[in-house]
Amino acid sequence: MTIQEMLFREAEKNGFSDVEVYFEKKEVFGCKVYKGEIDQYEIAEDGGLSFRGKIDGKMGYAYTEKLDEASISFLIRNARENAEVLNDEEGEELFPGSGHYEQGNFYSESLESVSIAEKIEFIKEVERELLAFDPRIQPTDYCMIRNESVTRTLSNNKGLHVRDRLNFLYAYVEAIVKEGEEIKTAFEFTVTKDFNEMNAKALAKRAAESAIAQLGSRSIENKHYPVLLRNDAAANLLAVYSVNFSAEEAQAGKSPLHDKGGKAIASGKVTIVDDPFLGGGVGCRTFDSEGVATRKLTVVKSGILQTLLHNQKTAKKSGTETTGHANKQSYKSAIKVGPSNFYIEPSSKEFEELLGGMDEGVLITELSGLHSGTNAISGDFSVAANGFYVKDGKVQYPVNLMTIAGNFYDMMAGVEEVGSDLIFPLSPVGSPSILVRSLSVTVE
Numbered sequence: 001m002t003i004q005e006m007l008f009r010e011a012e013k014n015g016f017s018d019v020e021v022y023f024e025k026k027e028v029f030g031c032k033v034y035k036g037e038i039d040q041y042e043i044a045e046d047g048g049l050s051f052r053g054k055i056d057g058k059m060g061y062a063y064t065e066k067l068d069e070a071s072i073s074f075l076i077r078n079a080r081e082n083a084e085v086l087n088d089e090e091g092e093e094l095f096p097g098s099g100h101y102e103q104g105n106f107y108s109e110s111l112e113s114v115s116i117a118e119k120i121e122f123i124k125e126v127e128r129e130l131l132a133f134d135p136r137i138q139p140t141d142y143c144m145i146r147n148e149s150v151t152r153t154l155s156n157n158k159g160l161h162v163r164d165r166l167n168f169l170y171a172y173v174e175a176i177v178k179e180g181e182e183i184k185t186a187f188e189f190t191v192t193k194d195f196n197e198m199n200a201k202a203l204a205k206r207a208a209e210s211a212i213a214q215l216g217s218r219s220i221e222n223k224h225y226p227v228l229l230r231n232d233a234a235a236n237l238l239a240v241y242s243v244n245f246s247a248e249e250a251q252a253g254k255s256p257l258h259d260k261g262g263k264a265i266a267s268g269k270v271t272i273v274d275d276p277f278l279g280g281g282v283g284c285r286t287f288d289s290e291g292v293a294t295r296k297l298t299v300v301k302s303g304i305l306q307t308l309l310h311n312q313k314t315a316k317k318s319g320t321e322t323t324g325h326a327n328k329q330s331y332k333s334a335i336k337v338g339p340s341n342f343y344i345e346p347s348s349k350e351f352e353e354l355l356g357g358m359d360e361g362v363l364i365t366e367l368s369g370l371h372s373g374t375n376a377i378s379g380d381f382s383v384a385a386n387g388f389y390v391k392d393g394k395v396q397y398p399v400n401l402m403t404i405a406g407n408f409y410d411m412m413a414g415v416e417e418v419g420s421d422l423i424f425p426l427s428p429v430g431s432p433s434i435l436v437r438s439l440s441v442t443v444e
Helices: 003-013 070-085 116-133 200-212 231-245 247-251 312-318 351-356 408-413
Strands: 019-034 037-055 058-064 143-156 161-179 182-192 223-229 272-274 297-301 342-344 360-368 380-391 394-407 415-418 434-443
Touching: 003 019, 003 037, 003 070, 019 116, 037 070, 058 070, 116 143, 116 161, 116 200, 161 200, 182 200, 223 231, 231 247, 231 342, 231 360, 231 380, 231 408, 247 312, 351 394, 360 394, 394 408, 408 415
Parallel strands: 223 360
Antiparallel strands: 019 037, 019 143, 037 058, 143 161, 161 182, 223 434, 272 297, 272 342, 360 380, 380 394, 394 434, 415 434
């Protein structure tokens, strides 16, 4: 008899009616190099089991890292105590399973066969190529490679049993360039499921050129400009506000989208989707954390809000159906609402076409201070930015450190063009480049 079978049997003996087990295992390899030597090194395996069960009409939770018989009584006792103190007015229910689960190919066997030595040599080559690119490039303490693999299994006594696996590898490098007293930095990354697609020289070249391009920065007039947010900057800003598309946040009064269903919340150029089967996405999944089959969902269509993201509890409260967005950050977490691969749908317009359409404006390539400088509820933001002054459709010169300010929802309403260059900057939230009608730009 398996641990799961014993746990289900003992839980039912102890008065639990509905019982569920969620198992998660995460394997990680990471390595950071500095001046040709390994600076940090990590091989880790983290995992555990969470138990959810209903007793006396209330749902209780417990989890453990120890997968043995001795943990069974611990889980049952803690879940019972947890149920006694939790307020479960909505009445959580276990899900018996969907009629069909689309099968996704999120796991690469070939990626797992790449040796540690090969991965280390790759990131050392990135550093060598970076330092050899230009004598102004300085040694960086942020040159790393990381491989993650996650296995999830969810079972309950209502007949549900689902499992999926996901893995990916990424390399991340910071380029530092120094000319006289001026120092500039730039970050570049690559994510893949195919190690043979990785190109150390190309990654180093992108980082070096991005940093060098910022040398010789100048001031510009403080005013409102049309702004082209490069794909990674746009994605990072969208990530901050993506939480507002959660029905859980809306029902708690923390999202301004709570009453916007069927209304325009963005320009007609903007369509936002959540796609758990997106090729290469880091948030892929065949089922959510309640076992509901996932599917591609259009959240915003041509500027009109179609739906918020729901789990079973929020759907019941809203009188609708779950969208398959129950989410656990880990086996230790309670079930919340969260996206899979959430992004602004790209168009066919190349980046150069967006840039070429600007008479005068600012290209933003990097944002910082996103959490301290943003208000998720009001949508207001004021954040530090790096970028370039644009005139007559061409980049003229880099601009000194800027602050861009505005309101996220006003900005989305002012999106004039969307690019084709969709990117996910090491996050399940992505975006192509977007051209925005006007934002306040202040140069320090």
